[in-house]
Amino acid sequence: MDFLSKNLPYLLAGISVGGQYALIAIGYTMVYGILRLINFAHGDIFTVAGLILIYATTILPLYISIPLTLVATVALGYIVERAAYKPLRNAPRMSVMISAIGVSYLLQNLALYITGGLAQTYPAIPFISNTISVGPATTKVVTVITPILTIILVIALMQLIGHTKIGMAMRAVANDFETSRLMGIKVDTVISMTFIIGSFLAAVGSILYFANYPSVIPTSGAMPGLKAFVAAVFGGIGSIPGAVIGAFIIGISENIIKGLGWTTFSDAFTFALLIIVLLVKPTGLFGEKATDKV
Amino acid sequence: MKKTRTSDIVISVCLYLVLLGFILFLDRTLPATDIALTVLKKGCIYSLVAVSMNLLNGFTGLFSLGQAGFMMIGGYTYAILTIPVEARDSVYQYFNGGIVRFSVPFWVGLIAAGIVAAIFAWLIGLPVLRLKSDYLAIATLGFAEIMRAFFQWDSLGVLTNGSNMLRKYPAFRSTVFPFVTASLCIGIIVLIINSSYGRAFRAIRDDEIAAEAMGINLAKHKRMSFCISSFFAGVGGALLAMYQTSIQAAPFKSAMTYEILLIVVIGGLGSVTGSCIGSFLFIACSEWWLRFLDAETTIGTFRVPLLRSGFRKVVFSVIIMLIVLFAQKGIMGNKEFSVSGIRDWLTKKKQKKEAGA
Structure with missing residues (x-):
C-alpha cells in the first residue's frame, strides 16, 4: 500500500500525459500514413491552439472560446496543408519535410511575436x-478525464475510418496514392480531411495538456510534439491503435522515470526508446510490413 | 570532369587574399563591437557548420538532423580542455574545480573538439546509419536531444559543469581568426568532395543500389561522410563557443539544427559556395538588415503598424517559406560560384548574342 500511495500520482500523471500524447500522435500517424511526411509543424499547431484559447478567454466566455479554439486550430491545420504542403505534392519527399520545418519555424516565430516572448498564463x-x-x-479532474476522453475519441475515429465513405477513401489513399486517384477519389480533399482531424485532436489534446500547466510559451509544444511522434513510430507509423498504445506507454514510463528521481533523463528515455525500436523493429508494434521497392 | 585552368586558381586565390585583406582592414578600423564584424564572425562560423551539414545532406543524401548535438559536443570539448588551470576553481565552483586538471593550447582544443565529435558520430553511426530518410532524421534528432540531457546531468558535473555555463576559456577577438579557420576547414571539405571519396558520396546520394553495384562500400562511405561532417560541426561548435565566450547546453536545441538546415536549403543543397552565401545572408538578415523591423517607427505622425520586437523573425521566416516553396533549388542550386563558372557564363552569353545576330 505504501508503494502504491507513493507511485500512484506518477502513474496517474503518466496515464493522463499518455492520453494527451495519443491525441497528438494520431495527427502524426494519419499524415504519415497518407503523405509519408513527418509533419514537424504539428507540435506547433498544438502550441498555437493553447495560445488561441488564452487570447480567446480574455474577451469571450469559456463556453464560446473552447469551440472557437477548436475551429480556429482546424482552420490553421487546413491552411498550413494548402499553403505549404499542397504546392509540393510532386516534389521530392525531402522538400516537403523541409517545408514542414519551415512552417514550424514560422509558427514559432509568429507565436513569439504575438506573445512578445512572455509566458502566457493559461x-x-x-x-x-x-x-x-x-x-x-x-489530482486534477483533467487527469482522470483525459484517458477516458482519449479512448472515446479514438473509438469514434476508428468508426469514422472503418465505416464511412471518407474513411474508406482515407484508407485507399494511404494504400496507394495514384490508384485511388484513378478510381475517382478526390485525393486533395482526403488529405485536407486528414489534416482537419489531426488538428482537431491536437486542439483537444492541447486543452487537456495545458490545463496541467500554469502557462504557455512559444516552444511549449515542441517537446510534446516530438514525443508524440516517437509514440507514433513506436506504435507503428500509420496505425492509429498503435499510436495510442505507444503514447500511453511513453507517457507512463516517462512519469515513472520522473518518480524515480531521474527527471533529466525523462526526455532522453523517449528518444532512446525510439532508436531501439527503429533498430529492432522499424515498423513499430503494429506497423504494416513495408516492402522495399527498388 | 573538366579540368580547372591554372589561371582560374590563381585568380581565385587572389580574390580570397583580397577578401582577407578587406576583413583585416575592417577589423582594424571598425570598433570591436560593430555589427558588421559580429555578422562576419558569426557568418564564418555558420558557413563552416552549414557546409559540414551540406556534405551530409546535400552531397551524401543522408538526411541527418543531429548537427546541433555535434556542435555542442565540439564546443564543450574545446571549453573543458582549454580553461586555464587557475580559472578552473571559479568555473567549476559547485564541483570542486572539476576533474580535468590540465589545459591545452587553443589549437589543440580546436582539433580535439573535431575529433571527439567525430568519435561520437562514429559510435552513433553504428546503429543509426542503417536507417533511411526520415527515420534517420528522427533518430539523429533524438540522439542530439539525448546528448543535451547528458551534458546537463549533475552527475557528470565534474566534467561538464552540469547545467551551469563553462567560461573563461581562450576566445578570439579579431575577425580574421574565424575567417581563416573556417575557410581552411571548408577548403578541406571541398578537397574531400572533389576526391574519389566525394564522388562515391554523390553516387550514394543519386542511387544507393547503383552505387553499391559499382563496388562502393555503402556502410563505409556513409560512416565516413557522417564522421567528417561531425568533425567539422565539432570545430564549428568550438568556434561558436569561442565567439560567445561562454557555453551552455541549453541553446543547442533542435531549433538550431533547423536553422542550419534552412541555411543549407537557402544556399542550395549540394553547393558549398551556396551554403556560405546562405550563411552570411541568414546572419546578416537576422542580426542586421532586418533589425529595423523590430523597432517601433513613426514617419511624421503616422505610426507604422506591426513593427515591434519579434516582427523581424516573422518576416524572415515568411521569406524562408517563400524560398522553400517557390525556389526549391535555393540560390545556387547545385552549382558552385567560381571564376571559371563566371567566365563560362559570360562567354556563353556572348555566343548566344552572336548566334542571335
Missing part, C-alpha cells in the same frame, strides 16, 4: 481544473 477551466482524490492520491 486560464483555469472550471471543472477540469478542480482537484479530486483518487485513492490515496490527489
Whole structure:
C-alpha cells in the first residue's frame, strides 16, 4: 500500500500525459500514413491552439472560446496543408519535410511575436481544473478525464475510418496514392480531411495538456510534439491503435522515470526508446510490413 | 570532369587574399563591437557548420538532423580542455574545480573538439546509419536531444559543469581568426568532395543500389561522410563557443539544427559556395538588415503598424517559406560560384548574342 500511495500520482500523471500524447500522435500517424511526411509543424499547431484559447478567454466566455479554439486550430491545420504542403505534392519527399520545418519555424516565430516572448498564463477551466482524490492520491479532474476522453475519441475515429465513405477513401489513399486517384477519389480533399482531424485532436489534446500547466510559451509544444511522434513510430507509423498504445506507454514510463528521481533523463528515455525500436523493429508494434521497392 | 585552368586558381586565390585583406582592414578600423564584424564572425562560423551539414545532406543524401548535438559536443570539448588551470576553481565552483586538471593550447582544443565529435558520430553511426530518410532524421534528432540531457546531468558535473555555463576559456577577438579557420576547414571539405571519396558520396546520394553495384562500400562511405561532417560541426561548435565566450547546453536545441538546415536549403543543397552565401545572408538578415523591423517607427505622425520586437523573425521566416516553396533549388542550386563558372557564363552569353545576330 505504501508503494502504491507513493507511485500512484506518477502513474496517474503518466496515464493522463499518455492520453494527451495519443491525441497528438494520431495527427502524426494519419499524415504519415497518407503523405509519408513527418509533419514537424504539428507540435506547433498544438502550441498555437493553447495560445488561441488564452487570447480567446480574455474577451469571450469559456463556453464560446473552447469551440472557437477548436475551429480556429482546424482552420490553421487546413491552411498550413494548402499553403505549404499542397504546392509540393510532386516534389521530392525531402522538400516537403523541409517545408514542414519551415512552417514550424514560422509558427514559432509568429507565436513569439504575438506573445512578445512572455509566458502566457493559461486560464483555469472550471471543472477540469478542480482537484479530486483518487485513492490515496490527489489530482486534477483533467487527469482522470483525459484517458477516458482519449479512448472515446479514438473509438469514434476508428468508426469514422472503418465505416464511412471518407474513411474508406482515407484508407485507399494511404494504400496507394495514384490508384485511388484513378478510381475517382478526390485525393486533395482526403488529405485536407486528414489534416482537419489531426488538428482537431491536437486542439483537444492541447486543452487537456495545458490545463496541467500554469502557462504557455512559444516552444511549449515542441517537446510534446516530438514525443508524440516517437509514440507514433513506436506504435507503428500509420496505425492509429498503435499510436495510442505507444503514447500511453511513453507517457507512463516517462512519469515513472520522473518518480524515480531521474527527471533529466525523462526526455532522453523517449528518444532512446525510439532508436531501439527503429533498430529492432522499424515498423513499430503494429506497423504494416513495408516492402522495399527498388 | 573538366579540368580547372591554372589561371582560374590563381585568380581565385587572389580574390580570397583580397577578401582577407578587406576583413583585416575592417577589423582594424571598425570598433570591436560593430555589427558588421559580429555578422562576419558569426557568418564564418555558420558557413563552416552549414557546409559540414551540406556534405551530409546535400552531397551524401543522408538526411541527418543531429548537427546541433555535434556542435555542442565540439564546443564543450574545446571549453573543458582549454580553461586555464587557475580559472578552473571559479568555473567549476559547485564541483570542486572539476576533474580535468590540465589545459591545452587553443589549437589543440580546436582539433580535439573535431575529433571527439567525430568519435561520437562514429559510435552513433553504428546503429543509426542503417536507417533511411526520415527515420534517420528522427533518430539523429533524438540522439542530439539525448546528448543535451547528458551534458546537463549533475552527475557528470565534474566534467561538464552540469547545467551551469563553462567560461573563461581562450576566445578570439579579431575577425580574421574565424575567417581563416573556417575557410581552411571548408577548403578541406571541398578537397574531400572533389576526391574519389566525394564522388562515391554523390553516387550514394543519386542511387544507393547503383552505387553499391559499382563496388562502393555503402556502410563505409556513409560512416565516413557522417564522421567528417561531425568533425567539422565539432570545430564549428568550438568556434561558436569561442565567439560567445561562454557555453551552455541549453541553446543547442533542435531549433538550431533547423536553422542550419534552412541555411543549407537557402544556399542550395549540394553547393558549398551556396551554403556560405546562405550563411552570411541568414546572419546578416537576422542580426542586421532586418533589425529595423523590430523597432517601433513613426514617419511624421503616422505610426507604422506591426513593427515591434519579434516582427523581424516573422518576416524572415515568411521569406524562408517563400524560398522553400517557390525556389526549391535555393540560390545556387547545385552549382558552385567560381571564376571559371563566371567566365563560362559570360562567354556563353556572348555566343548566344552572336548566334542571335
